[in-house]
Amino acid sequence: MNYRLDIQYDGTRYEGWQRQKTTGNTIQGKIEEVLSRMQETPIRIDGAGRTDAGVHAKGQVANVHMETDKSPEEICAYLNRYLPEDIGVERVSRVNERFHSRLLAKKKIYQYRIAAGHHKNVFERKYQCPLHEELDVDAMKRAAQRLTGTHDFKSFCSNKKMKKSTVRTIYGIDVESLPGELRITYTGDGFLYNMVRILTGTLVEVGRGDRKPEEMTDILLACDRGSAGFTAPAQGLTLLQVEY
CATH class of the missing domain: 3.30.70.660 (Pseudouridine synthase I, catalytic domain, C-terminal subdomain)
Structure with missing residues (x-):
């Protein structure tokens, strides 16, 4: 299944959105870490915009392909329970399998x-x-x-x-x-x-x-x-x- 994540974050203490090999202190990295723990398998997400270190977001969008018995509401609750206080997921929703947060952005x-x-x-x-x-x-x-x-x-x-x-x-x-x-x-x-x-x-x-x-x-x-x-x-x- 393909899920859309609507995300907000205070980017002050992070090295930007995009995951990096040299640090785990990125927004993408933190979200993937929590989802991987939830699924007990490595999870990768795609974001709409690769915001720089220190940049904030009120309306970032990402999508993730994964199979889970949890409802979108349960996924959202799990993420917000374990993510740092300066990263929040406003909603999780099921979307078309072809939806891609970055490639389809207008x-x-x-x-x-x-x-x-x-x-x-x-x-x-x-x-x-x-x-x-x-x-x-x-x-x-x-x-x-x-x-x-x-x-x-x-x-x-x-x-x-x-x-x-x-x-x-x-x-x-x-x-x-x-x-x-x-x-x-x-x-x-x-x-x-x-x-x-x-x-x-x-x-x-x-x-x-x-x-x-x-x-x-x-x-x-x-x-x-x-x-x-x-x-x-x-x-x-x-x-x-x-x-x-």
Whole structure:
């Protein structure tokens, strides 16, 4: 049977989503460990997005093929009983055998949160980038418009050895100014390694006045990581939703 897992996690103390040979401290690794114990056999799951170390998720999706007498509700309860307190499974559901969380994803929505102004919010420190600067939001919005659409985003990818296509489609970048906080929400068909964080760093440089919105076109055409902005810190980023 094929099961879909809807997952949320605080990524602060983990080395990202994807399992690694050098550490067991990953989100995928922790979930597989609990499922393997439940099934008394090695279990492997597939996730929709390979979030970086320190990145959070409210709407991560994974799927797993396994045979069990437990109901989806019992699987969910077992996972939440034995997973660390900063990883939770919202629901488990049976899905078509062909469902694949990553390959069939149509849209992914990420949100980056920036602490603005001089007010320090202690309870949000794990989920915001503590920039505390005044940014030109209108300039950032104009720059964001130039980054939407289908482009080669090689300039916004940290993986220099990327052999697959770096063309992606961004459906929208919403820059929202709230009291004490700036939120940038990205909706796209997929994102490259560090892409959202580099896009954010570049938009912040526009907000600071270090770059002009019009430069985004040249950065895209350059296909060179060195032409884009800095990589924003991981803690401000959250995977909000995956759509199928």
